[in-house]
Amino acid sequence: MQIDPSRWPGRVVPSTDSDVDTAVESLCVRASWPDADRRWIRRLLEPWFKAGWSVDALLVAVDTRPDGTRQGRPRSRAQVAHEFLRARLMVWTADGARLARPPLTGMSLGEWFRVNRRNAALNAPRRGGALGTEGERARAESRALAHRRDPVERSREKGRRRQEVLDSLLVPGQEAPSFADSWRLVAELIPVPRVCSACGHVRNEVSRPAHRVA
Numbered sequence: 018m019q020i021d022p023s024r025w026p027g028r029v030v031p032s033t034d035s036d037v038d039t040a041v042e043s044l045c046v047r048a049s050w051p052d053a054d055r056r057w058i059r060r061l062l063e064p065w066f067k068a069g070w071s072v073d074a075l076l077v078a079v080d081t082r083p084d085g086t087r088q089g090r091p092r093s094r095a096q097v098a099h100e101f102l103r104a105r106l107m108v109w110t111a112d113g114a115r116l117a118r119p120p121l122t123g124m125s126l127g128e129w130f131r132v133n134r135r136n137a138a139l140n141a142p143r144r145g146g147a148l149g150t151e152g153e154r155a156r157a158e159s160r161a162l163a164h165r166r167d168p169v170e171r172s173r174e175k176g177r178r179r180q181e182v183l184d185s186l187l188v189p190g191q192e193a194p195s196f197a198d199s200w201r202l203v204a205e206l207i208p209v210p211r212v213c214s215a216c217g218h219v220r221n222e223v224s225r226p227a228h229r230v231a
Contacts, residue, residue: 053098
């Protein structure tokens with residue numbers, strides 16, 4: 018299957034000739050090298066691909082050294098693309114011959130497909146179970162309520178449904194407590210402080226020293 022170069026997975030290590038061509042084109046597109054000679058780029062990168070390097074790893078190597086420091090200025094117009102790439106990859110060769118390990122771990126195209134298929138299955142929307150009788154009734158009432166355009170009518174309907182839920186919590190045979198019952202309960206639980214009938218403030222008992230009469 019042929020993959021568009023702009024959609025080539027950056028972590029995939031190309032293996033077939035077709036995959037290598039697609040990966041080379043993907044690197045040139047992502048590096049903004051429209052003038053690059055693809056044949057020379059491919060000839061340069063073939064041993065790197067065989068060593069397990071991916072497009073993402075190569076782009077990291079173009080920007081940084083193995084110790085994490087920056088490589089330098091971007092490519093100028095006067096520099097040939099494949100010569101610029103060769104100079105940047107030179108610091109990633111151990112003892113000048115062996116290629117260093119890639120800064121990013123790659124994977125095969127088959128592994129990439131399996132990972133994406135698994136992620137798609139995990140993130141797929143789950144189908145909910147069938148609603149029961151109460152669920153169907155509640156959904157029908159919600160839909161009927163949503164279609165009503167009058168906001169006052171919708172508000173009254175919500176209030177009615179809320180009141181029905183509260184009434185269902187009452188003990189059978191007992192009436193709902195009134196506002197006066199609530200105040201009576203508050204009066205029984207919270208003690209009232211003593212106040213002065215003349216000024217209306219809380220009376221603070223202050224001990225006064227006794228005066229002796231000479």
